[in-house]
Amino acid sequence: MARLLIVHHTTSPSTQAMLEAVLEGARTDEIDGVEVVTRAALAATAVDVLAADAVILGTPANIGYMSGALKHFFDQVYYPCLSETAGLPYTLYVHGNNDTTGAVRSVETIAKGMSWHRHRPPVTVVGELSRADREACWELGAVTALAAAERAASRTA
């Protein structure tokens, strides 16, 4: 069984709506053999990451950066996971009220430092979620679940 880990900091109806759409895509009946594990960023551990075949990260933009909670997650897992998770596929969704650029850059910089592989460009939403935004989140969940399945299959091949 492949394992998809979703590490998120969910602070409001907007961020909850993004998480729910991502989860729906990740759990689509069209993809078999992927267990989806959801962890609040303040509760996720290195053990969760080491067991994952792909990761979805979700955060609000806070003062031009990722949330403190997601930064705390990276602070916890960086060294314990550094040598064992190179190439791990990840995707990212960010919600903001005016500009998500810095938040995206902050996550991508750390993920690059860990040699994780950006599987898809991030989904970013400013303000209220549109139907297209929800669909983009759904798709992000689904394609990352597929990435987890592919990585698990290549590990056991």
Ligand SMILES: Cc1cc2nc3c(=O)[nH]c(=O)nc-3n(C[C@H](O)[C@H](O)[C@H](O)COP(=O)(O)O)c2cc1C
């Ligand atoms: C301390 C603080 C800093 C924030 N900084 C940013 C920011 O730099 N860029 C941005 O687009 N939104 C920023 N926001 C807005 C949050 O990203 C937003 O509140 C969050 O995504 C939840 O969306 P909502 O307020 O529509 O529910 C900030 C919010 C707070 C509380």
